[in-house]
Amino acid sequence: MVTSTDGPQAPRTVTLLGATGSIGRSTVDLLLADPDRYEVEAVVSGRDVAALANVARALRAKVAVVADPSCYGALKDALDGSGIEVAAGDEAMDDAAARPVDWTMGAVVGIAGLRPTMAAVRRGGMIALANKECLVSAGDVFMREAAEAGAEVLPVDSEHNAIAQALTSGRAGEVSKIILTASGGPFRTWSAGEIARARPENALKHPTWTMGRKVTIDSASLMNKGLELIEAHHLFGVGADQLDVLVHPQSVVHGLVSWSDGSVVAGLAPPDMRVPIAHCLGWPVRLRTNVTPLDLARVGSLTFEPVDHERFPALRLALDALSAGGAAPTVLNAANEVAVAAFLDGKLSFPGIAALVATVLEKAAGRQGLVSAPQTVEDALAIDREARHIASESLNMKLADA
Structure with missing residues (x-):
């Protein structure tokens, strides 16, 4: 329970999903600034074993999970003798997210963050949400399940965090x-x-x-x-x-x-992400930080x-896509991820990103199963897979014609 104007009364139990990304690193900075106030249950990352092991040791986490199963051995070796439990894979991510804690940072990037963040939502508590795909790809499902579980969704994005505070007026x-x-x-x-x-x-x-x-x-x-x-x-x-x-x-x-x-x-x-993260980490009181x-x-x-x-x-x-509703936002997000990856690989021009997304949205509008809004996480993931398939096909056709 938070009782102090200086922050949560120790210990507030915490799990970090996406512990080694930019949001995760900023969160770690805040936790290390006042470690006695927090007890870290789990830290989760994609495949950066060295960074994850360092975070797990610094925060004295109980469990560290790497998403890529092939990295399990390296993580186990890196944490040998620490007493920190080690696991790997999608199921392990979900299990870590479902552990009972007061506060969860949901910062796993991409659609890969949907399942573990939803596992945290179903458990309840406070969910500091930094993963866009949870709301873009499955917003109706996510908010409904949060309400049913009594989970409190705290927006981490600086824009949404500012709006949440302004709305109290x-x-x-x-x-x-x-x-x-x-x-x-x-x-x-x-x-x-x-x-x-x-x-x-x-x-x-x-x-x-x-x-x-x-x-x-x-x-x-x-x-x-x-x-x-x-x-x-x-x-x-x-x-x-x-x-x-x-x-x-x-x-x-x-x-x-x-x-x-x-x-x-x-x-x-x-413009420092520690500001909105601190607002969420200390909620419902404000923390003292060293932000300039x-x-x-x-x-x-x-x-x-x-x-x-x-x-x-x-x-x-x-x-x-927002105005069209249904599955359009889910398709938009999936197509954009494929298009951005293609641009970074040198396969698309920068304007080609939006052009490919527009093509996928147009093709998806006429396909059964890609029209109605997802009703479950499984629906959202299925729509995401199909949209990525359309995007990849469209990209290959474009490359073949070039």
């Missing part, structure tokens, strides 16, 4: 619009012609945030912002007509809520721009 029926901000990514000032010639190394140079490769590419295309709009729909119960995006290069204002009386409440914070406070005088000015949908069509695709 009024009642749900008084919300006029929810606005997420986007930095604009590395191509904010590039012409369409320059974007068409962009290479992966250009797209990976984000001006503000340090993130994983896939998320960084999504930020460059603004698909990331489209996925966040779909997430906002499920988190806050608003329709596509109440959602909007503004480009804000300073990344200081993370989200705004426009109210029926004409007032606007904005969430401001330095926001100095608006030093920032000097805050600017905002409309989104150019001609140069960044991915955002429009996401909005259209």
Whole structure:
């Protein structure tokens, strides 16, 4: 139970799903800053054995799980003599997520995070959600099961976290619009012609945030912002007509809520993911952190721009998928993952990412089984697999014609 204004009364039990990614590393920093307040049950990662072993030892976790079964031996050797239990594979990830704890960080990247995060939801407790696919691919299922289990979903994305805080200023029926901000990514000032010639190394140079490769590419295309709009729909119960995006290069204002009386409440914070993570980790009280406070005088000015949908069509695709509903968001996400991987492998141009996603959405709209919204996790995973198959077929056809 949280009783102190300085943070949770020790120990708050914690599990980290995605312990070695950018979100996981920031969470580890916060846990190590005040270790007596937390007891770490499990740490889970994809295949980075060395990083996972270091995290497990530093946090004195009870169990460490690596998703890739072929890494089991290496992890066991790395943790030999530590007393930390070692496991590997999808089932082990689900089992670790289902262990009883107060608070779970759900930060496994991609559709691979859906099953373990859902296992944590079904167990109940607080779920700090940093995995987009849970809501984009299976939002109705995820939020329904969270409600049934009494799980509290805490948004980790800086934009959704800012909105969640701003929404405390009024009642749900008084919300006029929810606005997420986007930095604009590395191509904010590039012409369409320059974007068409962009290479992966250009797209990976984000001006503000340090993130994983896939998320960084999504930020460059603004698909990331489209996925966040779909997430906002499920988190806050608003329709596509109440959602909007503004480009804000300073990344200081993370989200705004426009109210029926004409007032606007904005969430401001330095561009440091430890801020929203700390908000979730200490919930319902605020932690003390060593994050450098926001100095608006030093920032000097805050600017905002409309989104150019001609140069960044991915955002429009996401909005259209949200409006279409059904399985469209699940298909969108799967197709985008295939397209981003192809771009990073040099098989697609940067504009080809959105073009491939559009092709897959069009093909999927006419296929039975890819129209209705998933009703279970298994439904969502089946739709995801079929959409990836269509995307791969479409990509191979494009490459063959080139």
